[in-house]
Amino acid sequence: MIAWRISRKISAALHQRRRRGAFRKPFSGTSAKRLLLLSIGERIPQSQIFPFHYYARDFRDALDTEIREVEISDYVAGLPDGPRDATTVCFQTPFDISDDELARTMAAIRERNPRARLAYLDWFAPTDLRMAHRLPGIDYYVTKHVLRDRDRYAETLYGDTTLMDYYGRKYDLPHDETRFPIPPGFRDKLHLGPSFVTADFMLPAFAAGQRPDGPRPIDLHARIAVGGSPWYEAMRAESLAAAESLPDTETVTGTGIGHHRFISELQQSKICFSPFGYGEVCWRDFEAVLTGAVLLKQDMQHVETQPNIFVPNETYVPLRWDLSDFEEKARWLIEDPAARDRIARQAFERLHDYARSGRFAAQMAPLVG
Template sequence: MRATADLDRRAGAAMAGRARPVAARWLARPFPRGARCRVLIYYTTSAICWSQVYPFVHYAEAFARRHGAAVRCLPVERFLTGARGPEADVVLIQPWFTTPPEALAQALERFAAHHPRARLSFLDSFAHNDLRLGPVLADHIRFYLKKSLFRDRRLYLRAWRGDTNLTEYYSALYGIDPGPPVERAVPEALLDRLRLCPSFFTAPRFMSGFDTPPPPQAGRGLDVQSRLGARGTPWYSAMRAAAQARIAGIEGLSLSPPGSLSLPEFMAELADARLCFSPFGYGELCWRDVEAFQAGAVLVKPDMGHLETAPELYDPGETYLPIRWDFADLEETLRGALADEETRSRIARTAHARIAAYIAEERFVDDMDFLFSDQ
């Protein structure tokens, strides 16, 4: 366990600052001669994207045992510019959402010409719950991996006003003109190739952080951790400002004090909080959700019933407390939870245990079995 924790710590540091070039060279080292299956991941260098790639590195030995696989990683710029990479059997690409579709289309055509036998799939690290690059990808990929999926897959075929489902809802709620519906032209055939992968909890800083239980609910000094940024696009700013105003207007609660915190200070505050208020960001999933699960603060969040995750992280009344998207029942939910320590303790334990079991039992390796299928 200590060796795994050291790997997670080093991996987290490796993708930041001066250590990054060393890490990049290690990730890109040649495949071993005896590998039965060569897995090559073209990754985007950012904390968000690395959280999606890192479990392939963390569980490299498990993939080797089960599939004879060796995992190597190269920056996605090499894929997009046509730089020749090593031959691989399974390839995953992870361009950022701002990648021009034309550039991606050219890269896909080049790759298909040079590596016709490679089994190509797409890693979607985007906040937005849409398939905006789907029309370009559909003819080239076997699978499309995403951190959350609409339970009703046909919602991916819908045109949302402005940009996404959140843009449309919150723009209408706050009287903002989001612009016309955005037609993504997602091929219906792509829906059958959608697959779930974990969210932020597979980042290096979380993978070993679930080894031990969080502090108990009893004795915590802060009612609600409530640090919310509000700068952004008009709908986002309006939504976050409304969330801030709503919680600030509830009398008698102890909330996060003003001022910024370092990450260790932020996590210490969460570990002292009974509840954590986590509105949506530009997408539904937030780093704060996982931080709350790890710290044992009960997550209070707009209803996530429209989405699936792997594992099922948003189980109402079991792993989090859902509220309305317009925050109308926020006070009722907070006061009810604060009055019931037994329920808070149960929810906090369940949420923490759900992620801890997923990590410890190597379920990620199980969930990725489809990548190694010849079908």
């Protein structure tokens, strides 16, 4: 664990040094295609960006593409001597970007990359497509997860996400109805990318293919933060209550610990209960798989991801959304080590295969042409 922490810190420091230096240089002109990433330098959006650098050799060798990255705020502000004349620009924006700021962003991208195809990278937690109608000039809209039934995007929600709709109705909360317009032809632009498996601390670990073994004295890991929006607080309080009500088990709850301890605990856990957050797909889903714990979560059949770790009773164990089967499912997993090993192993192998195969470059190949 100590060696892993040291290696992770060194790798992260080197990556950040490149982000401040080499990644911001002008294109060399030695490749036929030039991919510019305009990013947000925070943990969640960077999980979308990191794999482009991790597989940069695949992009260069298989797709004749060189890659640069600049924080989008610096680029819009007029970064001198930065990369320009890209053939593809992939860009992220803040969740709450205004119309005026979005217009300035698009103008800056177009002015310096007039012939580039444009791909928007939606890093947001919910499964909605709230930016679709605000980006008429893009060629691709890349999302980490999408509703399996695309027709549901035409429905009006009680709130602005599928989770707000369900829990707002369940707890009779005062939500406004919302429907984000989907422009004609938008589905042809929709492109499904990977989710949190591509974070900087997970992708190399999955590629190495070393699933942790050893004793797992913790039966159920359920460190669940509760505070937040009213619907979120109600949903998470319900999940925490379910975890704490499980009798005669070694259960870990509570919050306020560091990430290294969190990962260490998961490595010692049989089950990781990862309830919904502000979106259906969560960091903890992939951290559970990384550490060899069985993922226990509300049913995800309505969500499409790639690579998919939400195959019922094959790579995770689904729960009813009302958690009425929580004790039954948790008790089964605690008492059936063979089932736990099978599910945890299959989930890990799915992400290990994705990471080591380099499929990310092929997955993103349509963006660069």
